[in-house]
Amino acid sequence: MGKGFFISFEGGEGAGKTTQIKKLAQYLESKGHDVVTTREPGGTPAADALWQCFIDQKGHEWDVLAQTLLVFTTRRLHVEERLKKDLAAGKVIICDRFTDSTRVYQGIAGGLGLERVEQIKQMCIGDFEPDLTFIFDIDPKIGLARSERRNNGKDTFEEKHIEFHEMLRNGYRDIANTHQDRCFVIDASQSIEAVEEEIRDICLKNLI
Numbered sequence: 790m791g792k793g794f795f796i797s798f799e800g801g802e803g804a805g806k807t808t809q810i811k812k813l814a815q816y817l818e819s820k821g822h823d824v825v826t827t828r829e830p831g832g833t834p835a836a837d838a839l840w841q842c843f844i845d846q847k848g849h850e851w852d853v854l855a856q857t858l859l860v861f862t863t864r865r866l867h868v869e870e871r872l873k874k875d876l877a878a879g880k881v882i883i884c885d886r887f888t889d890s891t892r893v894y895q896g897i898a899g900g901l902g903l904e905r906v907e908q909i910k911q912m913c914i915g916d917f918e919p920d921l922t923f924i925f926d927i928d929p930k931i932g933l934a935r936s937e938r939r940n941n942g943k944d945t946f947e948e949k950h951i952e953f954h955e956m957l958r959n960g961y962r963d964i965a966n967t968h969q970d971r972c973f974v975i976d977a978s979q980s981i982e983a984v985e986e987e988i989r990d991i992c993l994k995n996l997i
């Protein structure tokens with residue numbers, strides 16, 4: 790049993806995270822790593838069910854503090870019931886979104902403020918952070934168009950005005966600057982193959 794490694798993927802809507810998570814998981818498995826993939830909000834049956842409550846309220850938006858408390862409730866369950874155990878078992882965890890999503894969606898674009906997010910975070914999961922974070926940077930118009938083509942519809946945050954999505958993009962760039970020790974900004978407008986290669990290179994230098 791050794792200490793594992795925790796990788797998170799972050800970015801605005803339709804940036805290509807899910808696509809690349811599958812590819813990276815396969816690649817790392819081929820190199821002999823014990824890999825688990827997961828996502829937030831959710832990651833355990835109870836956390837998934839709690840997030841589904843929020844999704845089901847479409848049309849009656851929760852205020853930003855309620856959203857933040859909800860995502861940190863689901864995150865605490867995810868960390869305590871799953872992620873800490875996987876790390877203790879020496880696994881490589883690849884997670885689609887983590888606390889940086891809350892910093893950006895609720896703290897910055899949602900207006901709650903980063904200080905409030907950090908206070909709630911400390912209370913719920915302490916200093917638990919990824920070892921490595923990929924931030925997918927893309928013009929939101931391109932990301933939203935990708936999501937729409939795939940979904941045939943918009944979800945809760947996708948239907949927000951374009952300025953909201955620009956705030957997300959700038960927020961993620963700020964997070965990358967503040968957390969340079971773990972964050973790598975990826976140009977997500979490149980081809981799927983080019984993004985894949987860039988991510989592998991960074992993993993080779995930082996993990997393998």
Ligand code: T5A
Pocket residue numbers: 800801802803804805806807808809829830860885886887888890891892894895935936939944946947977978979980981982984
């Ligand atoms: N949220 C989440 C909060 O508000 N606070 C929080 O704390 C957390 C954790 C989650 C929502 O919850 C919010 C943020 C989100 O709004 P979600 O459905 O998981 O909702 O949303 P996303 O994470 O944005 O998932 P998406 O599936 O929309 O985006 P992905 O995963 O970034 O994109 P992906 O890989 O599915 O690709 C989208 C399409 O583009 C194509 C793919 O084939 C696919 O069709 N594609 C490319 N096309 C061209 N070139 C490339 N390089 C491409 N890469 C992918």
